[in-house]
Amino acid sequence: MEQSFAELFAASEMEPKPELRVGDRITGRVITVGEELVYVDTGAKIDAVVDKNELADKDGGFSLREGDEVELFVVSRQAGEVRLARTMSGEGGAEQLQDAMEGGIPVEGRIKETCKGGFRVSVQGKTAFCPLSQVNSRPVVDPEALVGETLLFLVTRIEERGRNIVVSRRALLDRDQAESLAAFMKQAKPGDIVQGTVTRLAPFGAFVEIAPGLEGLVHISELSWSRALAPEDVAAPGDTVTVKFLKMEDQGKGRVRIELSMKQALRDPWDEVSGKYQVGDIVQGTVTRLAPFGAFVEIAPGIEGLVHVSEMSYLKRVHRPEEVMTSGDNVPVMIKTIDLDARRIGLSMRDAEGDPWEGLAERYTKGQVVQGVLEKRESFGLFIRLEPGVVGLLPGSRLESGENEAVFKARSGDTIAVTIDVIDMDKRRISLALAEANHSEDWRGHSPQEKELGVLGAELQRAMRKKQ
Structure with missing residues (x-):
């Protein structure tokens, strides 16, 4: 039997509604956008309101519409009105800061100056202290660079009726990271491919934000399949990258180490080698x-x-x-x-x-006289370079000290006329002989087809020259 609208409405009114308290973080739905206020359905008995300026983007614009969801804090509840905000800001007293501390509501603070052990921070018209170790989740290299920055903090201690206030940005970052990690692990597991944004580079790799406030490390060995690249050659802060979620390690005290890989998100290059x-x-x-x-x-x-x-x-x-x-x-x-x-x-x-020995048998023949350059002298002979990459051996047994004085005095780099004796292409060896005197003088005109005179012929030739 179908229920009437009146019955359904009455039944909905009888359902228990959540009771909102200052400090609660709620997710609500925009129901009305006015000139100065935005009305939000929180799921409670009464709707809540938030200043329109509170929901403006970084450039001051307003893009929310009816039906959009927003995540806000309950910052006050008075006379039947629930006030929401992203943070506690503006002027306020110690009571409001006490509410922020008890409710875990972030407060907006401007770092005024450095002091011993940390910073003086202006929070809602009061001066608070933030220890150096609590201004970031990472070590701060240059504290002075933070002076003038407006950041969000959690109030961690209020003493002496508001005269002693301690705040921590690290506590807020750790809390946000824990929430982000829980949400990330619900939808991702090791082995998944996810998108991220490079936040910073280090000599050992790149840090990538894979969820709001949640960073993982891409070790330098996992940046690229190429070994020759440095982190700055692969990515830059602000780049959107695709990474593979490798694993997560719990390091205690709420700390986790997330390992990522950029190269494993790509195809293995060895899969393409054969083709x-x-x-x-x-x-x-x-x-x-x-x-x-x-x-x-x-x-x-x-x-x-x-x-x-x-x-x-x-x-x-x-x-x-x-x-x-x-x-x-x-x-x-x-x-x-x-x-x-x-x-x-x-x-x-x-x-x-290119192999200089290729075609060498066509360029050199037995008996050919060529000019070579002395490369090295050994006890068993001389190494003569005929051309780049082609070196032959002039054995010491072919040298006669009495009649080859110039050769014996030659040094590395000197030019010597030699005759091709034996070419062994398999062993890449060339055996040389010392060119005769007449051939040495006119080696360019030497023909490989001329017959060698031999020792006796050479002696007769020298004798005839003397008679002339």
């Missing part, structure tokens, strides 16, 4: 770090490969990576190997630059 890179590809990379055995080069964010010291140059023997590069250098590399299971990529700088 993006192939062995033999030449790509650009950035040197991220050096080791005694080689250099790690990042070819894409989060994709690093190793250039072994033996793969750094064909042109010179590299003993340490520092000889040819530094961290941050951009270098071309060739992909030599890809191991997706081990997440390893082998790279080569020398192959990316």
Whole structure:
């Protein structure tokens, strides 16, 4: 049987209504917006009012409409009227501050100056003391920078009839954080992807606000798949970022540590390696770090490969990576190997630059006389550089001290005429012989097809020159 409107109204009137007390935090619904006052349905027997200016935004504008919800404090209840406000502000006596302390209502205060152990704060026409440790939930680096700031505080102590008032901003921040954490944990769990705002950067990472007053840390190792980036390279205060909620640790005394990750909110770059890179590809990379055995080069964010010291140059023997590069250098590399299971990529700088031995058999032939540069002298012979990356050995057994005095006096960097003797492409070795005197004088015109005179022929040639 359907109930009449009168019966429903009577039944609603008989339902118990919550009793509002000063200090209660309520969530109400705007029912009327006047020129100076806003009327709010609190769910109690009587509606409440709040000054319209109290609900203005930071720019002084008013955007609330009938039906919008607001969260406010009960700041007074007199003669059947309930007054609401976001905080207690303006002029008031010790009694009003006492109500604020007992009800946990925030009060607005302006930091007047620093003093021993903290700050003097002007609160509703009275001077209160805020200890340095209670002005923020984090250590304050520069107390003077807060002078002149208008902030919200909780009254924690009133003594001597209002002559001794102590306030704390940290208590308010901790309370708001606890409420925000409780709300956040109701709708999020470890592993969830959430939005946040970067609040500050540190050498070890970035702090991100994931709920009002609730910060988590993105450690530097979780900022990006790339190792070469610093926090300031990835984000800046005020940036909106997507993070993965990793875990929360209770550190006691109402403190929690929330760990976040920006890189895990993105796709793992190794999932794309097989379709993006192939062995033999030449790509650009950035040197991220050096080791005694080689250099790690990042070819894409989060994709690093190793250039072994033996793969750094064909042109010179590299003993340490520092000889040819530094961290941050951009270098071309060739992909030599890809191991997706081990997440390893082998790279080569020398192959990316080109192998000087390629086509060498066509450029040099047995018997050809060329000009080389003495690189190093050893007990068993001389190392002669024919071109960048191509070095041959002139064995000591081919040198005759009596007739090759200029060669014996040669120093590193001096030019010496030599003859190609043996080319071993498999072992990358070239054996050289000392060019004959006449060939040394006109080595450019030497033809590889000319027959060698031998020792006897050389002696006869010298004898004929003497007769001439």
